[in-house]
Amino acid sequence: MGPVSRIPVSRILGYRLFQALLVAVTVGLLTFVMVRSLPGDMAYRIAAGRYGYDMVSSDAANAVRAELGLGGGGAAALALWFLDLFRLDFGESVISGRPVLEEIRHQLGHTVGLSVAAILLSVLLGPPLGIAAGLRPGGALDRGLLVAASMLRALPHFVVGLILIMLVSAGLGILPAAGHGGTENLVLPALTLALGLGAVSARVARDAMVQVAASPYYAFGRVKGLSEARVFLRHGLRNVSVPVVTYLGVQFVGLIEGVVVVESLFAWPGIGHALVHAIFSRDVPVIQGTALVMGMMFVLLNAAVDLACLWLDPRKQAS
Amino acid sequence: MLRAALAALVLYLPSTLSPAAAAAGDEVVDIVAPFEIVDVDPSITGDLFLRMNVAETLVGTDLDGRPAPALASDWTLSADARVWRFRLRQGVTFHDGSPLTAEAAVGALRHAMGKPGILGRAPITEIAADGDGVLVRLSEPFSPLPAFLAQYTTVILAPASYDAGGRVQRVLGTGPYRVASLQAPQRLEVERFDGYWGERPAIRAAAYLAVGRSETRALMAESGDADFVFNLDPASRIRLGRSPKLSVQSVPIPRTILLKVNAGDDLLRDPRVRQALSLAIDREGIAATILRFPAAATQLFPPSVAAWHHPGLAPLGHDAGKARALLAEAGWAAGADGILAKDGRRFSLTLVTYPDRPELPLVAAVLQEQFREVGIEVAVNSTSSSEIPARHQDGTLQMGLAARNFALVPDPIGTVLQDYPPRGGDWGSMNWSDPDFHKAISDLIALSDDAQARPLREKAVAILQAELPVIPIAWYQQTAAVSRRLLNVRLDPFERDFGLAGMRWAP
Helix, strand or coil: CCCCCHHHHHHHHHHHHHHHHHHHHHHHHHHHHHHHHCCCCHHHHHHHHHHCCCCCCHHHHHHHHHHHCCCCCHHHHHHHHHHHHHCCCCCECCCCCCEHHHHHHHHHHHHHHHHHHHHHHHHHHHHHHHHHHHHCCCCHHHHHHHHHHHHHHHCCHHHHHHHHHHHHHHHHCCCCCCCCCCCHHHHHHHHHHHHHHHHHHHHHHHHHHHHHHCCHHHHHHHHCCCCHHHHHHHHHHHHHHHHHHHHHHHHHHHHHHHHHHHHHHCCCCCHHHHHHHHHHCCCHHHHHHHHHHHHHHHHHHHHHHHHHHHHHCHHHCCC | CHHHHHHHHHHHHHHHCCCCCCCECECCEEEEECCCCCCCCHHHHHHHHHHCCCCCCCEEECCCCCEEECCEEEEEECCCCCEEEEEECCCCECCCCCECCHHHHHHHHHHHHCCCCCHHHCCEEEEEEECCEEEEEECCCCCCHHHHCCCHHHCCCCHHHECCCCCECCCCCCCCEEEEEEECCCEEEEEECCCCCCCCCCCCEEEEEECCCHHHHHHHHHHCCCCEEECCCHHHHHHHCCCCCEEEEEEEEEEEEEEEEECCCCCCCCHHHHHHHHHHCCHHHHHHHHHCCCCECCCCCCCCCCCCCCCCCCCCCCCHHHHHHHHHHCCCEECCCCCEEECCEECEEEEEECCCCCHHHHHHHHHHHHHHHCCCEEEEEECCCCHHHHHHHHCCCCEEEEEEECCCCCCCHHHHHHHCCCCCCCCCCECCCCHHHHHHHHHHHHCCCHHHHHHHHHHHHHHHHHHCCEEEEEEEEEEEEEECCEECCCCCCCCCCCCHHHCEECC
16 A cells, blocks of 8 residues: 555544444334335235245244244334344344345345446456547547447446357357356456446546546646557556445445346346345345345445545545 | 467367367257256245256156155155155155155154245144154145145255254255256256166256247257256247157147136126137147147136046137127227227226247237227237236236236145135136035035046136136147157156156167
8 A cells, every 4th residue: 555644534423433333223223114115015025935936825924923033113123133232142134034244245245246347347348448549539439439438338237148148058068058166157247347347447447537638737748758558557546446446435336236137147146135035925034135135345446446546546645 | 468368268269179079979968948046945946946856845746747756755644634744765765865754754844834825824833743654634634635746846855955044944855866067057967866766867867057038949959958857838849840860749738818807897797798708819829820739718727637637628719709799788888090989988908918938928929900990999018927916906907918827736725715715816817706606616626536526626617618718829838859878757737847757868
């Protein structure tokens, strides 16, 4: 890390810690209220989640109601959840009976692996192309990239994923279509996500590059007699990186949205897939636990983005 | 940042681009189906452990769904028809090496009794060990009991499978395969169990993967990632049928798409109205365009359920003109917008269905159109499957579109008892009863001689056809795409078995 002074770092961390607390309380309250206000009888929905459509019946729903004490008041259940939270006890899934923390750990690992691979791939694909386009605005690459980025951004992940499976797995037969276990299973889902992310970061990098290349300090670098490559490495790269990295923070939201679709398409046992199932079957402890962990991850990632930007842009560092 | 990312990726890529060796091509049979492994308890996921030949039931089925010996080698019924005795097969061991004893079997059945499942629906008063057998005492004669003990919620697991609270911690069955690894909710790996009591299977190991999306499943068959892909959507089935590497197999199964109607609803109480609804449905069109099988239902039970199919019944047909005439006879007249009205009330109904089986919302949309043609307005609500039983119970259901499985217990009597009792059933009749029908069913379950059963079943089925407490729409076929390298694959019409133990690789 560069010469970062203490004041802004501690301010960033303090602010984010406060945010984390706020997220915990809000997520706990909101998920609870929202799930309770969803239409349909909870006992029936849980029974459908457990026993499936062939076996869900009023008998099964009544057994669930008695087992989980669903007749009780909502306020008491919410207070209990917060109390358990302070002891870092997330409770047990009402569907599978396994501890929520155990389920999240298993799923989160898969989702984090997929997300990290997707971000790395997108960083590798998007910004370099964007920078190249930004160095020659209006050129063939720039125009081609605009069309490609718009198309990739406009296509839903579901379609991109299916096209990739058809081309790469069914057509060429070089990668598995779906499943998990081996690293080769990771490539297609990660690429599906990365194409959407890279499309946007390419545009951000391209616009930033155009701006930087037009700035007086960039011109001064050239006047000074530096080669194109040198002037880019000395005066361009770091300045372009700030908006690209900042934008990464924003992209995490889009990533979560994509993960839900991509995980079920590729049969990837991640948290997005699990969250959708939990909502369908009113698995409140799992919804609360998952939403909380995801909220915390956002806070953590945003803190990391703040620190990265601070390091990249010395002007923001307090003297 | 960029450089670090690049370095990470370069380190990562070589392992990534190695050939897709873990897929097909080795000795492991890769099986893909839509069923998730929600929990290891048999009341929840017993069907999968049964299908994967990990767990077994006391009673099995033959090709026609009749009870056949499994863990019980034979069974007898007392003279008063109230005590069944199931004699256990000798020399059976569980996957933990412990022997199958009468006590172990009784323990497993008692655990099953305590959870939602099928046993709670039989008039059982006691399950007890008796030497080398299991005694089941009943409060009244109940001939379908052996079929009930073939259902997946009654699989026999070793005592060590359960914790002190009766929760299943591990699946220790008696089947030819044992669990090698389990990653809920999607992956299960099994390997051959050398201590199996029966014939040693040819396949050494298999991996099961739950894949919810039918598009993905079909593409996995096409790319060779899976050797056996269960449950194909109609479009994929036709496409995969043209692949030289795959054979697409299908078998009629005892599952029927039916429209459950609330016979107590003001609009639907008149049997003529229910008949009109039935006549308004173009079943052949629905079967041909949505299911893409010639599977239009002419009655509730398909011909493959030989015992319950009644060839002498006049088939349900499509005749919109006759439907309109019946509605007019019942006092309904078309309003200004073409929708029928009577005494100032519009003929407007809500139909509830669920998207778990993707064809159902499509069928619902077609029904909406076909009912509109005879002047009935229908709003479709595609929601959780549990809404049908929930709204049955609170009385607000008008119509529910469901795909009902008549092989919940291999003998359809299990589903009939559950769905058509005098007070109505969550997935069957609602506010409908018919004394002759209920008499025929109660006579049937008290009967031990099958020759006398046929007329009773025919009578019951004829009453359902005339009264239409539910309106049958289409029958089902189960389909699977199978790699041509895999031989001896046979689809089980009762959906109890993937047939893994019987499969072998082509030489």
